[in-house]
Amino acid sequence: MVPITTLHYLVVAAALFVLGVIGVLTRRNVVIVLMSIELILNAVNLNLVAFSRMWGNLHGQLFAIFIVVDAAAEAAVGLGILIAFFRNRETINVDEIDLLKW
């Protein structure tokens, strides 16, 4: 049985990250884009926890908890904006959200 090293964790995290980025870049639905951002954040969390384990202290885990809280807040705010936006435009397709273009 191959012992699970930090490298394994990092590979999994990198895979998660790449999946998240692909989701952000390709999906038109903003809800799914937000979910993909969650994947990216959780990839980061996995990295932090892995390095915390490697160094044998809790600094990384502490950061991970911060990011979890931050992700929850970000999801709440993002969904709130989304609902308000939907009320105005009756769409949440990201390619139709281009008002800031000049």
Next chain:
Amino acid sequence: MFFLNHIWLIPLFPAFGAAMMFFFGRRLQKATVNAVCVGAVVFAFLFACFTVVEYTHFAHGTGHPFEKIVYTWLGSGDAHLSFLKKDGTTAQFNADAGFLLDPLSSIWLLFVTGVGMLIHIYSVGYMAHEGGYYRFFGYMNLFMFSMLTLILANNYMLLFVGWEGVGLCSYLLIGFYFHRKSASDAANKAFIVNRIGDAGFILGALTLSWYLGSFRFTDINTLARSGHFAIGDPVLTAAALLLFVGACGKSAQLPLYVWLPDAMEGPTPVSALIHAATMVTAGVYMVARSNAVFVLAPTAMKTVAIIGALTAVFAASIGLVQNDIKRVLAYSTVSQLGYMFLALGVGAFAAGVFHVFTHAFFKALLFLGSGSVIHAMSGEQDMRNMGNLRGRIPTTFKTMFIATLAIAGIPPLAGFFSKDEILWQAWRSADGGFPYLWLIGFGTALMTAFYMARLIFLTFYGQPRMSHEVEHHIHESPKSMTGPLVVLAICSVCAGWLGVPASLGGTNAFGKFLEPVFAREVAASVAPAEPQEPAGEEHRGLEWTLMLLSVGAAVVGGGWAYGHYANAGKDYPEPIAVKAPPLYTVLYNKWFVDEAYDYAFTGRRKIGKIRLGAMGAGEASSWFDAKIIDGAVNDVGWVTRAVATLSTWWDKWIIDGVGVNGPAILARMISYPARLFEWGLVQWYALVMVAGLLGFGVYYVWK
């Protein structure tokens, strides 16, 4: 000396009455109004009588004036109010509230208060059914106050106060029926025409005071008589002429007489008091008061005499054909005032004053009598609608008949003595030209007799020409009206006896009484017009001839009127209209003077397209205002607008266009490439970010 020292109370009695009416009149009963206003004038009359009696004791026949200065009213001993006189001395600019009583003002004082009192009593009956009762009496009392101030003033400034005051009261009383347009027009006319005279008066008084250094009559007389001033002194002549302009306005002489006939719009007692007996003689009073100055100005004297004579004949000629009973009397008044000025102008001041005195009685009587007639005729004033009233209103008829005899100059009534004195003086004071003045006066006497007899015959004789219901209402006036008529009739008979001339065995007490006022400058003057010779036998014969001639004129004039009017029925013929229709038209239309004034002075009528006079000036200045002033304003406005348009364009295209929008356009053009990166799709931005990250990653890994 009590009364003399309290002489200032005389004007204050009626002033009190006027003040009472002003403040409380509306709330007072008619009886109270009568008690206050008539009472005030009665008090003034009694007080005046006692004062004059005391004065005769004071003066002992010397005619020495009594002067009472109550307080200094204008000016002071202040150095900068003094001015340098011609002789190098300085004089103070002082006008006092001072009162002067001498024979001249005594006479005016007595007849003004006396006639005023009678007319106040008459008004109680005449105005009984009129609205504004207290207002009428308030104005009348105010008039008495002003007139007494005018008479008793000891200087020109205070006299001017009274002068303006009577003018104001005249205006108020002519316009008493102010709801009637004609009355308010007449009031305006009287006031405005008087204004012209007043301007002359104040200029004359100021010129005189500036030249002689005092406003006081006593100072001015003393100086004028001192011999410092040559006869014909140009400044004194100018001052005298200016004063005479004032007299022309107030005393209705040519060319300013036009207001007096229209003044008949006022209630009849007003016509009697103000426009016959008292106020219109103020001009005569003022000229007589300034006699010392006039004597030094022969040109002015000649002007006065000529204007007086012309006015006399002119007004009398109009009076010949008028149909309104009061208008006939109004023109008669103007004519008689002309006589008075004729007397003043030929240097016979005492004769002029004597005629003022007698005229006050018989003319007031005639007006009050006409008021009684109008009262009986339910307001009808047109003599064409009267006739045969002598049995219906006998007291009015008898008293008016006496007054007519008096004014026509039938001896021994009052008018005979005063008028013949004037005619005699006009003849006698001649240096060649004056017999013409006598001739004019003689012709006037003829006309006077005619129009007065015409008035009497049309009113009281002939056939009744009034409508049926008017005839039904005819009644004699109440006692308060007939009483004054009787008293005035007695005066009209007797007043002349005060001045019976020496040639008729009299003493001319009136002239003697006045002598001190006028005599001294006759001595001082070296005018050839006043020969000092005693009235010799051949003069006496001439005087009698002239008297007989004028009595003859009166009889002929009256007889002529009798022949034409004594049996006047409906549609009676006017003899002048029958014999000389154009002349009748001219006379009936008052020589078209009002029309001429409308063309020349008021501008109510146009000559072709040109309008002259006040309205012409108004139109001209309106045109000037509209075209020149407003035109300039509009031009300035146009220039402003043009400049504004230009600067709007500048602001819009240069400031905003080039200055403000220019950089903005420039920035937009420059920024165009940068904008190309902003296409607005979030995922493209994210892709660019990822690509960048990958780029950096590859770079670091493969380096």
